[in-house]
Amino acid sequence: xxxxxxxxxxxxxLALGAEKVAKAIAKELADRGVEAKIVRNxxxxxxxxxxxxxxxxxxxxxxxxxxxxxxxxxLFDSGFLTGGHHKRWLGAPDKIPFLARQTRxxxxxxxxxxxxxxxxxxxxxxxxxxxxAVAMAPADIVxxxxxxxxxxxxxxGFPTGIKWKTVLDTTADRxxxxxxADEGDSGTFADRMIMEGDPFVLIEGMAIAGIATxxxxxxxxxxxxxxxxxxxxxxxxxxxxxxxxxxVSVMGSPNTFDMEVRVGAGAYVCGExxxxxxxxxxxxxxxxxxxxLPAHKGLFGKPTVINNVIxxxxxxxxxxxxxxxxxxxxxxxxxxxxPIQIAGNVKYPGLYEAAxxxxxxxxxxxxxxGTATGRPVKAVQVGGPLGAxxxxxxxxxxxxxxxxxxxxxLIGHAGIVVFDDTADMLKQARFAMxxxxxxxxxxxxxxxxxxxxxxxxxxxxxxxxxxxxQIALVTDLCNTMKFGSxxxxxxxxxxxxxxxxxxxxxxxxxxxVAEAAE
Amino acid sequence: MTMQPASTEIASRTAAIVQExxxxxxxxxxxLHSIQxxxxxxxxxxxxxxxxxxxxxxxxxxxxxxxxxxxxxHPAGRHVLKLxxxxxxxxxxxxxxxxxxxxxxxxxxxxxxxxxxxxLEPVYCLGLCxxxxxxxxxxxxxxxxxxxxxxEIVAExxx
Numbered sequence: 285x286x287x288x289x290x291x292x293x294x295x296x297x298l299a300l301g302a303e304k305v306a307k308a309i310a311k312e313l314a315d316r317g318v319e320a321k322i323v324r325n326x327x328x329x330x331x332x333x334x335x336x337x338x339x340x341x342x343x344x345x346x347x348x349x350x351x352x353x354x355x356x357x358x359l360f361d362s363g364f365l366t367g368g369h370h371k372r373w374l375g376a377p378d379k380i381p382f383l384a385r386q387t388r389x390x391x392x393x394x395x396x397x398x399x400x401x402x403x404x405x406x407x408x409x410x411x412x413x414x415x416x417a418v419a420m421a422p423a424d425i426v427x428x429x430x431x432x433x434x435x436x437x438x439x440x441g442f443p444t445g446i447k448w449k450t451v452l453d454t455t456a457d458r459x460x461x462x463x464x465a466d467e468g469d470s471g472t473f474a475d476r477m478i479m480e481g482d483p484f485v486l487i488e489g490m491a492i493a494g495i496a497t498x499x500x501x502x503x504x505x506x507x508x509x510x511x512x513x514x515x516x517x518x519x520x521x522x523x524x525x526x527x528x529x530x531x532v533s534v535m536g537s538p539n540t541f542d543m544e545v546r547v548g549a550g551a552y553v554c555g556e557x558x559x560x561x562x563x564x565x566x567x568x569x570x571x572x573x574x575x576x577l578p579a580h581k582g583l584f585g586k587p588t589v590i591n592n593v594i595x596x597x598x599x600x601x602x603x604x605x606x607x608x609x610x611x612x613x614x615x616x617x618x619x620x621x622x623p624i625q626i627a628g629n630v631k632y633p634g635l636y637e638a639a640x641x642x643x644x645x646x647x648x649x650x651x652x653x654g655t656a657t658g659r660p661v662k663a664v665q666v667g668g669p670l671g672a673x674x675x676x677x678x679x680x681x682x683x684x685x686x687x688x689x690x691x692x693x694l695i696g697h698a699g700i701v702v703f704d705d706t707a708d709m710l711k712q713a714r715f716a717m718x719x720x721x722x723x724x725x726x727x728x729x730x731x732x733x734x735x736x737x738x739x740x741x742x743x744x745x746x747x748x749x750x751x752x753x754q755i756a757l758v759t760d761l762c763n764t765m766k767f768g769s770x771x772x773x774x775x776x777x778x779x780x781x782x783x784x785x786x787x788x789x790x791x792x793x794x795x796x797v798a799e800a801a802e
Numbered sequence: 803m804t805m806q807p808a809s810t811e812i813a814s815r816t817a818a819i820v821q822e823x824x825x826x827x828x829x830x831x832x833x834l835h836s837i838q839x840x841x842x843x844x845x846x847x848x849x850x851x852x853x854x855x856x857x858x859x860x861x862x863x864x865x866x867x868x869x870x871x872x873x874x875x876h877p878a879g880r881h882v883l884k885l886x887x888x889x890x891x892x893x894x895x896x897x898x899x900x901x902x903x904x905x906x907x908x909x910x911x912x913x914x915x916x917x918x919x920x921x922l923e924p925v926y927c928l929g930l931c932x933x934x935x936x937x938x939x940x941x942x943x944x945x946x947x948x949x950x951x952x953x954e955i956v957a958e959x960x961x
Contacts, residue, residue, distance in 0.1 A: 299930050299945030331932035468927055470888030476929040501827075508835075508872050509884075509928050511941055549831060549870035552926060566830030566856075568869040584827065627931035628893035634932050656894070665889055669926075699931065703893045715892070719926065725869075 286319050287365045290338040290345070292395065293324035294480050295512040296473065301352065302335035308356040309337070316360060326481015328395030329635030330382045338377055341367040347377040382632060382651065387613060389621045390598045391474075391637045394481035399516055402523050405484040411529065413603030417492045418537035425496035426452055429599060431607035433619025438464055438555075438592030439667065439696040439772070441618075441685040444599075447589060450579035451497040454587040459499035461490050461541075462564065462583055462590040465506040465513070466548050466555040469668025471699030474623040475593035477635055479506065479513035482597075483520035484529075487543070489596035491534055492603055493589050494541035502543030503583070505560055508550055517545045552669075552723035556771045557590045559725055570725045571771040592697070594623060615641035618684035626652045628665075628701035645679030648702060659704035663788065665712075667696025669719050670776035672783035673709065692783060694776070709788035714742040716780040720773060731774025734765045738781065751793055755785065809847040815840060816848040820855040830856065830866055834873055843874035879914040879921040881959040884938040887924040890931035899935050899947050900924070906956045920959040 291306045292298075306322060313320050327334060336349030337359075346367035348359060355372055362370040374380055377395075388394075397404040405411065417425050430445025451459060463486065467475040479486060490502045506514050521543060524530045532540050546564060548554050554563045558572035561583050582588025598620065602610045611619045618640035624647060627633050631653030648654070648664055655661055663673045672693035674681070681687050688695045703712075717738035724731045738761055745754040762778035769775040785792055807815070819836045823829050830852070837848050844867050853860045867873045885903060887896055904910055907922060914921040930936035933945030939955060 295928075295943045296930055296933055296945065299933050299936060299943040329932075334933070467929060470927045471890045471931045472927075473929040473931055509925060509938075512943075544826075546828075546831065547835060548872075549835070550872035551870050563831065564828050566828040566866065567862075568865050570869075625931065628890040628934060669889060699890075701890045701893055701931065707893065712889070712892075715889070719888075723926075 286321050288321050288323055288340040289365070290323050290325045290340070292327045292335060293399075293512070294327035294334075294395075294477060295510070296331050296477070297327050297334040297336070298512070300331070300334045300350065304353045305335045305337065305351050305356065308353040312356050312360050318360075318365070320365060323398045325397065326394045326399050327477060328377060328383055329391070329477060330380060330632070331634045332632045333374065333380070336374070336377070339365055339367060341365075343367065345377055347374040347380065348372040349374055382634065382636070385651070386637050387621050387639055388637050389601045389610070389613070390485070390594060391478065391482070391623055391635065392601070393485065394478055397482065399481050399483055400519055400523065402484060402527055402529070405482075409604065410484055410600070411488060411535070413600035414488045414491055414529070414535055416603050417495050418535050418539060422452055422496050422498060425492065425603070428607045429496070429602060432602045432610040433607075433614070433617070434595065434598055434602060434610065435618070435685065436592055437594035437598070437622070437697065439469075439694065441695075444591060444595050447579055447591070448493065448497050450577065451499065451587045451589050454580055456587050458501070458584075458586050459497060460583045460586055460588040461493045461497070461499045461502040461543075462561065462588055463490055463502065463504040463593055463596055464555065464557060464560055464590055465504050465510075465517075465593045466560060467510070467593070467697065468507060468552040468555045469670075469697050469699055471627040471665065471701035472625050472668060472697045473627070474625055474635055474698070476510050476513050478593060478597050479510070480516045483516050484524065485597045485600055486517070486593055487520060487524050487529065489599040490543060491530065491541045492599050493591065493596060495534065495537075495539045497587075497589055499587075499589065500540045500542070502541065503564055504543060504545050505548060505554070505564055506545060507548040507554075514545060514547055521545060551725075552719075553725045553771075553773055556773060558771070561588065561590065568725070570727045571773075573770060594697075613639035615639070615682065615684055616686055618686065622683070622695070622698050624683065625697075625699040626702070627699060629655045629657055629704050630702040631656050640684040641682050643679060644674060644681045644683060644700075645676075647683065647700060648679065652700075652702060655702060655704040657704050657706075659706065661702055662705040662707050663703045663709065663712075663784075665701045665703070665780060666699070667694045667779075668699055669716060670694075670772060670779055671696045671699075672779040673712065673787060674783070675787040677787070692779070694779065709784040709791040710742065710746055713781045713784040713792075714739060714746070716777050716784075717742060720777040724773060728768070728770040728774060730765045730768035731770070731777075734761055734769075734774060735777060737761060738765075738777075745792060755792060758785070807841070807845075812841070812845050812847040813851050816851040817855070820852055824855055830863070834867060838873060842877045846875070879918050881920040881940055882923065883920055883955065883959065884923045884925040884928070886926070886928050886930070886934070886936045888927040888931075890927070891935040894934040896935040899952065902949070903952055903956075906952065907959075
């Protein structure tokens with residue numbers, strides 16, 4: 285058997301030097317005249333171990349990491365092709381504590397398989413969900429998704445099945461499935477990872493959505509900051525089309541479904557579903573007023589399912605193993621698993637898929653291991669640039685939609701950014717306003733003007749000009765933005781601002797400059 | 803400096819791109835991406851050609867080009883360096899990294915060095931938040947930026 289060496293092609297791993305490692309390994313193989321197959325897999329998500337190289341041995345996979353190009357010679361000397369011991373030796377990857385403790389449903393294959401091999405995908409349980417779906421009536425597929433309790437993983441948490449049912453029940457000559465892969469929130473990379481590491485699962489999820497709702501055409505709108513994900517998805521779509529997973533007869537059934545990959549153009553607001561639709565139509569990415577809902581009048585005015593990448597990528601496992609299986613994980617009204625992304629100033633950053641219900645403290649301290657700098661954790665921002673900053677005092681909050689909402693926060697796309705005690709929360713609040721002003725689509729006044737005024741007010745506060753007045757003003761402004769904005773950009777910018785102000789009041793009352801005695 | 807193509811040449815190359823892509827549903831963004839790839843920016847002379855072919859007004863095309871951060875109105879430097887300035891990178895000191903880089907290159911954000919070697923831009927998240935601070939140089943991703951990596955980047959863009 286020719287040995288197989290897995291070296292991630294995931295862009296996070298590439299950013300840490302995976303390409304140089306791959307070249308060094310290929311060269312070493314050539315120099316030693318050893319035959320081996322190099323597979324560029326996705327990442328398993330333990331980024332503190334990337335680039336993590338794995339070798340398939342008779343006793344299963346053995347991982348080494350983080351591997352530097354300078355380690356390669358000694359790896360070969362240590363017999364790593366047969367799992368030999370080395371200072372970078374990690375053992376079986378699924379026994380690494382960070383990975384062993386996870387519940388991988390959506391990300392089951394990510395980092396394990398060759399992302400661009402449909403055969404690999406099928407060998408690891410792929411296409412079973414779609415196979416089941418083509419044999420079912422659309423309404424039954426929709427009710428299974430509804431029954432699973434799956435809610436929108438993009439942040440809004442709207443029940444996926446209900447959205448699908450609305451589209452199914454709307455008659456039209458043409459319907460669309462749109463995948464929102466405009467993952468602009470800082471601290472999130474789950475969409476990127478799955479598109480680079482297991483693109484077929486997203487294709488399968490979209491095809492199921494198409495069959496369930498009567499839609500025949502899909503679009504994946506990927507942000508331009510993700511060139512590797514764009515390339516992987518394009519190749520996977522071609523392969524799926526060539527193999528009859530997409531096309532006029534999906535898996536040999538009478539259902540037609542095909543899709544196109546589209547690339548965004550650097551506008552954060554296009555992650556908002558209605559501006560994404562306008563952008564796909566070739567317009568400025570401006571938010572639409574609702575109603576009409578996209579499910580009634582969406583892309584080109586036709587009924588449209590618009591779902592986040594992870595929502596759609598979670599559908600195949602539900603259709604394969606059943607609604608009850610999926611629903612069994614989680615707590616309260618948050619069912620199933622959620623890929624939590626632990627990022628920023630943290631010792632063990634990465635993607636951690638788990639059932640809903642872990643506390644924030646467990647995630648940050650136990651799994652994340654505290655800060656990378658070794659200083660105390662001051663704040664964590666959950667849910668991207670529009671998510672609240674939580675202090676340690678709220679670390680007992682369970683990770684689910686309702687618990688976070690009850691504490692004036694949101695889980696959003698489940699990204700967590702950790703800050704140590706050097707963070708200045710007034711500066712973070714100012715950034716939230718500044719970001720909103722840069723990215724506002726300009727359609728509604730509270731967002732467009734409010735964010736600019738917000739920056740000015742916070743600047744005056746930083747200069748200690750009538751601080752109490754500025755705090756009253758920013759509070760009032762946040763109230764206007766929250767209730768008066770058309771979409772979540774202006775509507776949620778108050779979350780980081782007000783949470784910073786409420787939980788870290790000391791940072792908002794700069795020490796008065798000592799005045800000279802008269 | 804590279805020679806700019808004449809306006810007639812821009813028009814003919816643009817017309818070819820539009821012809822190829824106008825059958826897509828919602829073709830404007832793919833057309834603009836393709837034009838930017840062809841010319842390195844979206845030249846003013848391309849806009850009327852697109853407007854005419856898609857039967858929309860020049861103002862509409864202009865509105866779209868100027869709405870999105872990605873479309874350039876002028877050519878960039880030979881290298882484009884995007885430095886992430888979003889929260890995850892902030893938590894790992896991206897402000898200091900930005901200050902240092904600006905000093906090393908002698909330019910600010912949205913500027914190009916006088917020798918045309920590099921354009922520096924802020925970017926709000928590259929999805930590399932588990933290896934912050936991060937950057938992208940001509941499409942190549944770089945994580946855990948430190949002084950050593952900054953010096954390597956500067957050496958590469960100057961060479």
